[in-house]
Each structure stands twice: as C-alpha cells, then as structure tokens.
Amino acid sequence: RLLIIDFGSQVTQLIARRLRELNVYCEIHPFNLVTDAFLDDFAPKAVILSGGPASVIDEGSPRPPARVFELGVPVLGICYGQQVMMQMLGGKVERGQGTAEFGRAYVKPTEDRIDLLKGWFLEEREQVWMSHGDHVSRIAPGFAVYGTSPHAPFAVTADLDRRFYAVQFHPEVHHTPNGKTLYENFVKDAGFNGDWTMDAYREEAIRKIREQVGDKKVICALSGGVDSSVAAVLIHEAIGDQLTCVFVDHGLMRLNEAQEVVTMFREHYNLPLIHADESELFLGKLDGVSDPETKRKIIGGLFIDVFQKYANEIEGAEFLAQGTLYPDVIESVSFSGGPSVTIKSHHNVGGLPEKMGLKLVEPLRELFKDEVRALGHELGLPASFIGRHPFPGPGLAIRCPGEITREKLEILRKADAVYIDQIRKHGLYDEIWQAFVAILPVRTVGVMGDGRTYDFACALRAVTSVDGMTADYYPFSHDFLGETATRIINEVPGINRVTYDITSKPPGTIEWE
Numbered sequence: 001r002l003l004i005i006d007f008g009s010q011v012t013q014l015i016a017r018r019l020r021e022l023n024v025y026c027e028i029h030p031f032n033l034v035t036d037a038f039l040d041d042f043a044p045k046a047v048i049l050s051g052g053p054a055s056v057i058d059e060g061s062p063r064p065p066a067r068v069f070e071l072g073v074p075v076l077g078i079c080y081g082q083q084v085m086m087q088m089l090g091g092k093v094e095r096g097q098g099t100a101e102f103g104r105a106y107v108k109p110t111e112d113r114i115d116l117l118k119g120w121f122l123e124e125r126e127q128v129w130m131s132h133g134d135h136v137s138r139i140a141p142g143f144a145v146y147g148t149s150p151h152a153p154f155a156v157t158a159d160l161d162r163r164f165y166a167v168q169f170h171p172e173v174h175h176t177p178n179g180k181t182l183y184e185n186f187v188k189d190a191g192f193n194g195d196w197t198m199d200a201y202r203e204e205a206i207r208k209i210r211e212q213v214g215d216k217k218v219i220c221a222l223s224g225g226v227d228s229s230v231a232a233v234l235i236h237e238a239i240g241d242q243l244t245c246v247f248v249d250h251g252l253m254r255l256n257e258a259q260e261v262v263t264m265f266r267e268h269y270n271l272p273l274i275h276a277d278e279s280e281l282f283l284g285k286l287d288g289v290s291d292p293e294t295k296r297k298i299i300g301g302l303f304i305d306v307f308q309k310y311a312n313e314i315e316g317a318e319f320l321a322q323g324t325l326y327p328d329v330i331e332s333v334s335f336s337g338g339p340s341v342t343i344k345s346h347h348n349v350g351g352l353p354e355k356m357g358l359k360l361v362e363p364l365r366e367l368f369k370d371e372v373r374a375l376g377h378e379l380g381l382p383a384s385f386i387g388r389h390p391f392p393g394p395g396l397a398i399r400c401p402g403e404i405t406r407e408k409l410e411i412l413r414k415a416d417a418v419y420i421d422q423i424r425k426h427g428l429y430d431e432i433w434q435a436f437v438a439i440l441p442v443r444t445v446g447v448m449g450d451g452r453t454y455d456f457a458c459a460l461r462a463v464t465s466v467d468g469m470t471a472d473y474y475p476f477s478h479d480f481l482g483e484t485a486t487r488i489i490n491e492v493p494g495i496n497r498v499t500y501d502i503t504s505k506p507p508g509t510i511e512w513e
C-alpha cells in the first residue's frame with residue numbers, strides 16, 4: 001500500500017482519489033502522526049508528501065520523519081512536499097519575490113525525458129495548476145531538472161537513483177488535465193500493478209467482518225441512505241441473520257419512502273428488519289418548535305432513545321454496524337488549533353456505541369462515496385437506489401422552516417415528488433448533487449380559476465457539488481422551471497406560489513435549516 005503524508009493541503013483527498021482510480025490502495029495520514037515506528041509498521045511501498053499551507057522557511061514548520069528517505073521506496077513530493085523534500089535533502093527554499101504563482105501555468109520538458117513524465121508533452125508543453133508562495137532556489141544533491149515553467153525553473157525534478165520525485169504543481173487537480181498520467185507512472189515505478197478492485201474489496205471485507213464478529217450478533221441503524229444500506233447488505237452477506245437492522249421511522253421521510261425501504265430490504269434482501277414506526281413520538285415532540293437547532297437536537301436525541309429501546313430487545317448484540325466513510329475517518333491537519341464553529345448540529349449515531357457498550361463494525365471505513373456506490377453495485381443494489389441524492393438525517397424537518405405540521409409535511413411530500421419526477425423526466429437527476437423542495441412558512445395570495453387562493457409558497461432547490469462542502473445552484477432552463485412550477489401548483493393543493501433558490505454555498509447552505 002501507498003502512504004500519503006498530509007501537510008494540510010485542501011486537495012490531499014484528491015491524491016487518494018486519483019490513486020484509487022488507478023486501483024492502488026492508499027491511505028492518508030497527517031504528518032504529526034507519522035513517526036518512525038508508524039512507518040515501520042505501515043511498511044509503505046511508496047510515499048507521497050502532500051502540499052500544505054505552511055512555509056518550510058518558518059521555524060517549526062511541519063516535516064516528515066527523515067526515515068521516509070531511508071526506506072528505499074519511491075517518494076513523490078508535491079508543492080509543499082517538494083519544498084520540504086528539497087530542504088531536508090540539502091537544497092534551498094526561498095520566499096518568493098515576484099515568483100509566487102497561483103493558477104494555470106505551463107511546464108516544458110528538458111531534453112532528458114524521465115519515465116515519470118511518460119505520456120506527457122504530446123504537445124510541446126503541459127498545462128498544470130500551481131499554487132505556491134515559496135519556491136525552490138537550489139535543488140538537493142543528486143537531483144536533476146526535468147521540467148520547467150516560467151516562474152518555476154524546478155517544476156519537475158528527480159533523483160533517479162533513489163527514485164525521489166518532486167513537482168512544484170498539483171497533478172491531482174482537475175486543472176492539471178494529464179496529472180493522472182504522472183501518478184500512473186509513479187505507482188508503476190513503485191511496483192503497484194493496479195489490482196485493488198471492488199470485487200477483491202468485497203471478499204476481503206466479508207472475511208474481516210466474519211473474523212471480527214465471530215458468532216456474536218450485530219445491530220445496524222438502517223436509514224435507507226446509500227451508506228447504511230450498503231453496509232447492511234455487505235454485513236448480511238458475511239454473517240446472515242446474526243445481523244438485525246432497525247429502521248427508525250421519524251415520520252419525516254419523503255412520499256412512500258419508509259414503506260419502500262422496508263419492502264426492499266425485507267423482501268428483496270431478506271434482511272431481518274425492525275420497522276420502528278415512531279412518527280407520533282417525533283412529531284409530537286416537534287410540535288410548536290420552530291428553531292432549527294432545537295429541531296435537530298430533538299430529533300437526534302429521540303433517535304438515540306428509540307434506537308436504544310429497540311436494540312435492547314435484541315438479545316446478545318455486541319456490535320453496532322455503521323456506514324462510516326473514509327472522508328469521516330481522515331484526521332484533518334489543523335493549523336489554526338481553534339475549535340471550528342458549529343454551523344449545524346449533524347444528526348448521526350455518534351456517541352451511541354459507548355453509551356450502549358457496543359463495539360463498532362464499520363466495513364466502509366476505507367472507501368470514498370463513489371466507491372461505496374461501486375460496492376453497492378457489486379452487491380446488486382438497484383442502480384436507481386445507489387445513485388440517489390443524499391438525504392439528511394433529520395429529514396423533512398429541516399426543509400420545513402418554522403413550525404412543522406402534518407399538513408405542511410403532506411404538502412411538502414407531494415411537491416417534492418412532482419419536482420423530482422420532473423427532474424428525472426428531463427434526464428437531469430444524475431447531473432445534480434441534490435434537489436428538493438422546501439415549504440416556506442408564509443401564505444400568499446393567488447388567483448386560480450375565478451377564485452382567490454391563500455396558500456403556501458415553496459422553494460425549489462437544486463445544487464451541484466462534489467462533497468456537499470461547497471455548492472452552486474443548478475442552472476435550470478426557464479422552460480423547465482416554468483413547467484415545474486405549473487405542475488406543482490396544479491397538482492399539489494395547498495401551494496399557489498413556486499420560487500427557485502439560486503443561492504450558492506457559501507454563503508448559503510444546501511438545506512434551508
């Protein structure tokens with residue numbers, strides 16, 4: 001496996017993505033946790049040093065252990081990783097005076113073409129993405145230059161004997177269009193043959209689950225989302241009916257969703273599934289509540305209570321299954337040191353295992369979202385299900401600003417169903433990260449037929465995003481918006497006005513609460 005040492009770049013995860021696409025198994029670890037002992041234990045076949053916001057010139061700036069360069073394996077330094085490598089191996093880094101570079105740049109090859117750049121320079125230069133303030137002013141002994149850009153005379157350098165490579169730009173980002181070729185050459189040099197496939201992963205995961213669980217029982221909070229569903233089906237494949245799933249139905253699901261989830265898992269997968277229909281409880285406790293954080297806390301707290309109540313009835317359960325993904329596991333490198341601000345309290349089952357004295361089974365811990373989808377596909381989950389937009393834990397509660405009433409929920413469900421139907425009919429579903437309707441806490445006046453109406457307004461939301469952290473609104477055509485508004489007003493009693501939310505994130509958030 002390959003080790004990526006993270007120095008806090010915004011795009012470190014993309015390095016892992018590129019490598020996974022090449023069917024190479026890799027892990028990201030923050031620099032401060034990579035010790036000599038860690039390295040010996042991990043025994044990487046190759047190491048990548050990521051970029052990062054620090055300056056190697058500053059005292060106390062992050063370094064990898066010198067041992068990285070004594071392992072005898074290929075090392076690739078990117079941006080900050082390149083500079084730290086040069087500094088540690090005897091080169092020199094200086095602060096840029098007119099040499100800082102941000103954005104698109106072009107690298108030209110030198111006469112000597114190295115294997116790392118094989119398949120590059122089909123044109124006479126390659127577009128790359130630069131983002132650096134400091135620059136290398138003298139390369140370390142043993143290194144030679146193989147690519148230059150106008151502001152980075154040492155854009156690509158290497159010590160071929162020791163198989164150390166250093167690039168000033170970011171090959172992992174979209175704006176370095178052929179960056180993947182560089183990674184491909186690097187991993188080939190390190191002796192990876194790209195045999196890490198989803199099929200192999202599935203077999204391995206099943207073996208590990210059996211080994212961990214033995215003949216004990218596992219419970220799983222199934223939400224109907226992709227992650228928990230894939231985890232449940234995989235675990236069921238491994239240990240059969242030693243697994244029991246609990247579907248906590250808070251009454252805030254979309255139209256027919258709860259029933260569909262229950263039917264699919266019970267009938268299609270023969271999963272032992274308890275349908276904990278507690279909508280009365282949830283809606284009762286939410287009655288009269290309009291503050292978003294209070295709603296979230298009520299739902300999160302009740303969820304844990306309800307899950308615990310049902311789980312306690314399953315005798316002898318020792319494990320709790322969770323669909324935790326790799327991005328949730330990666331410890332991010334923080335330079336600010338300060339606590340980050342809570343924008344929204346996310347709803348999850350964190351804290352449950354300790355409270356219930358359960359051990360965790362997390363078979364998706366090593367996977368990215370699209371890999372979970374690929375695994376779901378491998379396990380035979382329907383494509384339409386695997387490709388579903390994310391749906392938040394607190395459900396429709398946070399798409400109903402102000403007080404939640406049954407009447408509003410029913411209107412919201414119908415409007416949302418029409419909207420999604422429109423999006424699917426126009427073939428736009430897969431282009432959109434997430435789309436939904438929010439019902440607004442205002443009634444407005446309209447005229448339908450010859451009569452006056454005084455009904456709710458709603459907002460349509462559709463965004464594109466890669467990870468939900470940032471997002472942009474989807475540029476629907478006016479025709480599409482017009483047709484959808486007409487359909488919603490005609491088909492959903494209770495709504496007489498439709499608006500389209502064109503806020504990006506930031507400054508907005510995807511959900512309304």
Ligand code: XMP
Nearest residue numbers: 345346347390391392393394468509510511
């Ligand atoms: P925001 O609204 O913060 O949402 O821009 C970002 C993404 O996270 C989803 N979301 C949640 N998911 N529990 C979840 O599992 C939650 O409490 C929660 N709140 C927001 C949201 O749907 C979007 O995909």
